[in-house]
Amino acid sequence: MRLSQYFMPILRDDPKEAEIVSHRLMLRAGMIRQEAAGNYSWLPTGFKVLKKIEQIVREEQDRAGALEVLMPTIQPAELWKKSGRYDAYGKEMLRIKDRHDRDMLFGPTNEEMITDIFRQGVQSYKDLPRNLYHIQWKFRDEVRPRFGVMRGREFLMKDAYSFDISREAGQHSYNKMFVSYLRTFARLGLKAVPMRAETGPIGGSDSHEFLILAETGESGVFFDGDLHGMDWEKSGVNYDDVAGIAAMVEGFTSRYAATDEKHDAAEFERRVPEAKRMTGRGIEVGHIFFFGTKYSEPMGCEVQGPDGKKLFVHSGSYGIGVSRLVGGIVEASHDDAGIIWPEAVAPFQMGLVNIKVGDAAVDVACSRIYEALQAKGVDVLYDDKEGGAGGKFAAMDLIGLPWQVIVGPRGLKEGIAEVKNRKTGARENVPLDQVVGRFGA
RNA sequence: CGGAGUGUAGCGCAGUCUGGUAGCGCACCUGCUUCGGGAGCAGGGGGUCGGAGGUUCGAAUCCUCUCACUCCGACCA
Numbered sequence: 001m002r003l004s005q006y007f008m009p010i011l012r013d014d015p016k017e018a019e020i021v022s023h024r025l026m027l028r029a030g031m032i033r034q035e036a037a038g039n040y041s042w043l044p045t046g047f048k049v050l051k052k053i054e055q056i057v058r059e060e061q062d063r064a065g066a067l068e069v070l071m072p073t074i075q076p077a078e079l080w081k082k083s084g085r086y087d088a089y090g091k092e093m094l095r096i097k098d099r100h101d102r103d104m105l106f107g108p109t110n111e112e113m114i115t116d117i118f119r120q121g122v123q124s125y126k127d128l129p130r131n132l133y134h135i136q137w138k139f140r141d142e143v144r145p146r147f148g149v150m151r152g153r154e155f156l157m158k159d160a161y162s163f164d165i166s167r168e169a170g171q172h173s174y175n176k177m178f179v180s181y182l183r184t185f186a187r188l189g190l191k192a193v194p195m196r197a198e199t200g201p202i203g204g205s206d207s208h209e210f211l212i213l214a215e216t217g218e219s220g221v222f223f224d225g226d227l228h229g230m231d232w233e234k235s236g237v238n239y240d241d242v243a244g245i246a247a248m249v250e251g252f253t254s255r256y257a258a259t260d261e262k263h264d265a266a267e268f269e270r271r272v273p274e275a276k277r278m279t280g281r282g283i284e285v286g287h288i289f290f291f292g293t294k295y296s297e298p299m300g301c302e303v304q305g306p307d308g309k310k311l312f313v314h315s316g317s318y319g320i321g322v323s324r325l326v327g328g329i330v331e332a333s334h335d336d337a338g339i340i341w342p343e344a345v346a347p348f349q350m351g352l353v354n355i356k357v358g359d360a361a362v363d364v365a366c367s368r369i370y371e372a373l374q375a376k377g378v379d380v381l382y383d384d385k386e387g388g389a390g391g392k393f394a395a396m397d398l399i400g401l402p403w404q405v406i407v408g409p410r411g412l413k414e415g416i417a418e419v420k421n422r423k424t425g426a427r428e429n430v431p432l433d434q435v436v437g438r439f440g441a
Numbered sequence: 442c443g444g445a446g447u448g449u450a451g452c453g454c455a456g457u458c459u460g461g462u463a464g465c466g467c468a469c470c471u472g473c474u475u476c477g478g479g480a481g482c483a484g485g486g487g488g489u490c491g492g493a494g495g496u497u498c499g500a501a502u503c504c505u506c507u508c509a510c511u512c513c514g515a516c517c518a
Contacts, residue, residue: 011453013452014452016447142517144516151517355477390476418477
């Protein structure tokens with residue numbers, strides 16, 4: 001993409017409404033624009049990052065055997081009246097009336113709807129287990145939205161729902177999601193620590209939340225340092241290996257990890273040696289629940305078992321805050337100059353900086369590199385706009401692409417370009433004809 | 442929902458107390474000189490001062506009502 005043809009409205013000054021770093025940097029980098037409190041438009045670079053995260057989440061859900069569906073944002077109130085949550089959910093649910101004066105709502109979550117879908121489609125235990133998920137916009141009318149996309153009212157969420165014949169079978173479904181979450185966050189370039197959690201308004205018995213560490217996190221976290229050193233992205237995981245998956249989960253859950261809400265200082269000190277006690281702040285990016293028959297009973301979701309008797313299915317739900325992750329990653333990965341994107345989610349793989357637009361030799365050298373990279377399938381942002389070098393460097397650092405290739409008249413005389421790593425700041429002079437070879441698959 | 446604030450150009454702000462031609466910096470446009478970490482000179486465009494009523498010869502400024510947004514708290518993916 002040529003910057004001269006792109007839409008990326010960079011702000012030089014900090015917008016005053018943005019208090020935390022991710023909100024500030026996302027606004028400055030031209031990724032998002034606020035439309036109302038907790039409600040954002042996603043501009044091209046922000047949207048690209050959002051889509052990349054979404055795709056990684058999708059791939060890991062699919063790998064774990066979950067099946068993608070898509071449910072509507074607007075739901076009939078009837079379903080919620082049946083589960084008893086229509087009155088229980090409170091003002092956070094945005095209630096709407098349609099032209100026929102029927103009660104509708106903008107879905108804050110989908111347990112009722114998916115349970116209804118599943119009930120209609122499955123009658124036999126032979127059709128279990130199943131896990132259905134979708135990636136859809138939700139709306140929760142928070143009293144006080146804040147922190148940009150980290151705590152908006154409208155947000156993109158992946159939510160999966162498992163259906164099993166028994167508590168024991170359901171445990172495996174839960175464990176599979178647990179492991180898939182570890183893999184997902186690792187692929188995103190994050191270390192997310194699973195912690196015991198409150199079940200909150202979703203309800204249920206077993207629950208873990210996944211938090212990424214960031215100074216600005218909303219929760220205090222206390223955990224065993226061993227969790228940080230563990231292998232987060234197991235390659236070749238076999239999701240059909242019930243015992244193996246359970247052992248992996250056990251490896252995590254057996255170690256102490258809790259948010260301040262659940263923290264027990266005495267237990268922490270008893271179970272974790274002083275040298276390994278880690279504390280800090282975290283941002284919740286995923287939450288998994290096992291709630292048994294909490295929804296299947298009121299929703300009448302039964303299947304016929306091998307003995308001919310009807311059984312309520314056991315279910316769980318599994319959320320990942322996809323749009324929240326965009327802000328979360330920025331919180332976890334930035335410096336004074338701007339964002340530092342992990343390669344897997346960067347809006348472009350690299351930036352090509354033409355330091356002197358209008359200088360024929362520089363223009364030609366940049367065009368050649370740009371076209372060769374494009375031909376190779378490298379997603380590159382080419383800054384071909386007129387302007388001073390300083391401003392270009394600052395903008396490139398701000399938007400945080402993992403690599404920068406800088407071409408100017410000075411280096412060109414020596415036949416070299418400068419390749420800079422955004423994260424480490426390391427610069428290297430690379431002969432022009434070798435630049436393209438550095439990037440791509 | 443309690444408390445505290447803020448609404449003036451795309452962004453950041455001054456002007457409001459004490460009513461009298463709507464300003465500054467950045468950004469933007471034109472030209473020239475520049476050009477390796479946010480350049481200089483010259484010229485230029487851009488505003489229903491959040492909205493509605495009211496007071497007044499005259500309102501960004503005073504009064505009333507209203508809307509929006511931000512921050513702290515309680516609540517949350």
